[in-house]
Amino acid sequence: MSNITFTAADLHKIVELAKEAGDAIMQVYAQADLGVEVKQDDSPVTAADIASHHVIVAGLKRHFADIAVMSEEAADISWAERQAWQTYWLIDPLDGTKEFIKRNGEFTVNIALIHQGKAVAGVVYAPVLNKCYSGVIGQGAWLEQDSKVTSLDISERQIQTPPIVVGSRSHVSPDVAQYLEQVGEHNMLSVGSSLKFCMVAEGQADVYPRLGLTSEWDTAAAQAVLESAGGVVLAYPAMTPLEYNQKENILNPYFIAASPAWFAKS
Known part of the structure; x- marks a missing residue:
C-alpha cells in the first residue's frame, strides 16, 4: 500500500467496531418487529441497518477523524466531492438485509478502507455465525471464530474436483x-x-461468479479479505482489477472472485 500505513492496532479497532455494530444488529434481530421499510430503489432497510450505521460512523470518526466515510445508509455524496478522495472508509452496515429479514443468519457487517481505488483493508463480521474475517493487503487475512484466530491463505490452493461454486x-x-x-x-x-x-x-469454495448488479459497498470489505488471503477479484469479462470510486455511479461491473488457480486454468 503506497502512501498509507495500516497497523495491526488499526485493524483491531475496526474488528471491535464491527462487533459493536453486530451487537446493535442483534438487539433488533431479537425483536418481533424488525422495523422494515422500503427505500426509493425498492430495496429493504431495517432498524438494524440504521443502528449499525450510526455505531460504525461514530466509531470511525472517533478513531480516524481525518478519513472520509461513505455508507450505504448515507450515500448521497456528490461525485465532485468523492472524486477528490484518495482514502476513505466504505461501509455496508448490514449486508444481506433480505437474509436478515428471513432470519437465516447469513448477513454481515462490512467495513473497508479504500486507498487510491483499491480495497486495502477490510473486516466482515457475521454476528449470528460468530465469524469475523479480516484482512490487510500485504499483511494477511484471518478468521476469528469462538476466540480462535486462523490465518487464511489460498495462494497455493488447487481447484477441487469437481470445483465448488458459491452463489447468491x-x-x-x-x-x-x-x-x-x-x-x-x-x-x-x-x-x-x-x-x-x-x-x-x-x-x-473455488469461485464466486457475480454476473449481476452490486454496489461498491457490497463488495469492498470482502474483496480486501479475499485478496489479502491470496485470492483474486477481477471485473468480467474485461478481467481487470475490481476498483472503487473511479466513476460517478457506485455500481460494480460483473466480476469473478476466485483463487489464483482458477484464473490460471482459464
Missing part, C-alpha cells in the same frame, strides 16, 4: 447460468451477503 441465495442471474455452462461439472453452494467471498477465502 437471494439474487439469481441468468448470466451466471451461462458462465456455469462453461465451467462444466461443478457443485453449487448458495449463501447470502459477502460471505460468498469469505467462503472462497476460507477454501470452502
Whole structure:
C-alpha cells in the first residue's frame, strides 16, 4: 500500500467496531418487529441497518477523524466531492438485509478502507455465525471464530474436483447460468451477503461468479479479505482489477472472485 500505513492496532479497532455494530444488529434481530421499510430503489432497510450505521460512523470518526466515510445508509455524496478522495472508509452496515429479514443468519457487517481505488483493508463480521474475517493487503487475512484466530491463505490452493461454486441465495442471474455452462461439472453452494467471498477465502469454495448488479459497498470489505488471503477479484469479462470510486455511479461491473488457480486454468 503506497502512501498509507495500516497497523495491526488499526485493524483491531475496526474488528471491535464491527462487533459493536453486530451487537446493535442483534438487539433488533431479537425483536418481533424488525422495523422494515422500503427505500426509493425498492430495496429493504431495517432498524438494524440504521443502528449499525450510526455505531460504525461514530466509531470511525472517533478513531480516524481525518478519513472520509461513505455508507450505504448515507450515500448521497456528490461525485465532485468523492472524486477528490484518495482514502476513505466504505461501509455496508448490514449486508444481506433480505437474509436478515428471513432470519437465516447469513448477513454481515462490512467495513473497508479504500486507498487510491483499491480495497486495502477490510473486516466482515457475521454476528449470528460468530465469524469475523479480516484482512490487510500485504499483511494477511484471518478468521476469528469462538476466540480462535486462523490465518487464511489460498495462494497455493488447487481447484477441487469437481470445483465448488458459491452463489447468491437471494439474487439469481441468468448470466451466471451461462458462465456455469462453461465451467462444466461443478457443485453449487448458495449463501447470502459477502460471505460468498469469505467462503472462497476460507477454501470452502473455488469461485464466486457475480454476473449481476452490486454496489461498491457490497463488495469492498470482502474483496480486501479475499485478496489479502491470496485470492483474486477481477471485473468480467474485461478481467481487470475490481476498483472503487473511479466513476460517478457506485455500481460494480460483473466480476469473478476466485483463487489464483482458477484464473490460471482459464
